[in-house]
Amino acid sequence: MELIRHSDGRWSLARVSELEYLMLSRIQESADPSGCDKALERLYPSPVAPTAQLDHEAALSIEEDWREYTGPEIRDGFSQALEKVALDIASASVEDDEGYEYYGMTLPDAHAESWCSALNQARLVLHHRHELPAEAEEMGVSPVSEEWIVVLQSEIYGMIMEFLIKEVLWDQ
Amino acid sequence: MSAQVFSVEVEAVPVSDIKGDTSLATPWQVLIFDDPVNLMSFVTMVIRRIFGYSEQKATELMLQVHNKGRAIVWTGDREKAELFVQQLQSYQLLAAMEPVE
Numbered sequence: 301m302e303l304i305r306h307s308d309g310r311w312s313l314a315r316v317s318e319l320e321y322l323m324l325s326r327i328q329e330s331a332d333p334s335g336c337d338k339a340l341e342r343l344y345p346s347p348v349a350p351t352a353q354l355d356h357e358a359a360l361s362i363e364e365d366w367r368e369y370t371g372p373e374i375r376d377g378f379s380q381a382l383e384k385v386a387l388d389i390a391s392a393s394v395e396d397d398e399g400y401e402y403y404g405m406t407l408p409d410a411h412a413e414s415w416c417s418a419l420n421q422a423r424l425v426l427h428h429r430h431e432l433p434a435e436a437e438e439m440g441v442s443p444v445s446e447e448w449i450v451v452l453q454s455e456i457y458g459m460i461m462e463f464l465i466k467e468v469l470w471d472q
Numbered sequence: 473m474s475a476q477v478f479s480v481e482v483e484a485v486p487v488s489d490i491k492g493d494t495s496l497a498t499p500w501q502v503l504i505f506d507d508p509v510n511l512m513s514f515v516t517m518v519i520r521r522i523f524g525y526s527e528q529k530a531t532e533l534m535l536q537v538h539n540k541g542r543a544i545v546w547t548g549d550r551e552k553a554e555l556f557v558q559q560l561q562s563y564q565l566l567a568a569m570e571p572v573e
Contacts, residue, residue: 344561345561351570370558374558374561420563
């Protein structure tokens with residue numbers, strides 16, 4: 301995979317292999333926290349700090365208001381980002397290079413924010429659902445296990461995020 | 473002229489309610505907690521973007537989150553604190569608020 305920054309307000313994911321494209325195609329489903337309480341709690345945490353010196357009722361009242369008014373807004377933002385990214389991925393073109401097929405897409409800078417959100421949602425849910433260590437090096441499992449594939453998926457997402465943060469979003 | 477007597481009924485207010493009201497008036501602080509999955513560059517970028525801090529200050533706060541597990545990133549009125557927490561959580565940062573003791 302090659303990540304390219306263009307000077308005309310666009311960026312590209314180029315020479316995306318079949319495996320990498322498969323992993324990109326999984327962003328939306330990977331970011332779904334359904335059925336994983338830890339991932340749900342992580343994506344939608346309480347607005348009240350655990351150290352807050354508030355009586356139980358006051359904390360509960362803030363949390364209830366948050367769930368009713370703010371939570372849905374945050375959820376909508378997450379969903380919109382995922383949908384935008386899914387459309388981008390579905391619109392990828394296939395390039396033939398010396399007998400190998402690669403996927404590619406050139407996207408406007410305005411999509412970078414949604415990509416960062418979607419990739420980060422997916423990374424957070426993957427880590428909580430599969431109880432992965434923070435660093436891939438901490439894993440003591442076989443490189444053919446499903447867990448290893450999930451770590452690879454998360455690493456690829458992280459690599460794209462690093463590119464977008466440094467090359468596209470930093471000065472916006 | 474006859475004297476008029478006024479009586480005022482004072483309803484007892486539980487102490488917990490008074491504390492709740494008081495905490496609305498006191499300053500609140502916005503905290504970011506460490507999450508080993510979030511990228512350091514991402515946390516720095518979000519802090520810079522939301523609070524308008526310099527790159528140096530945003531990096532210092534990010535490192536404080538990373539090394540100490542949490543950092544107070546802003547202090548002020550509750551309404552604004554709520555807005556900042558919402559913005560931080562919209563970027564999937566582990567953010568919350570509490571009244572300043």
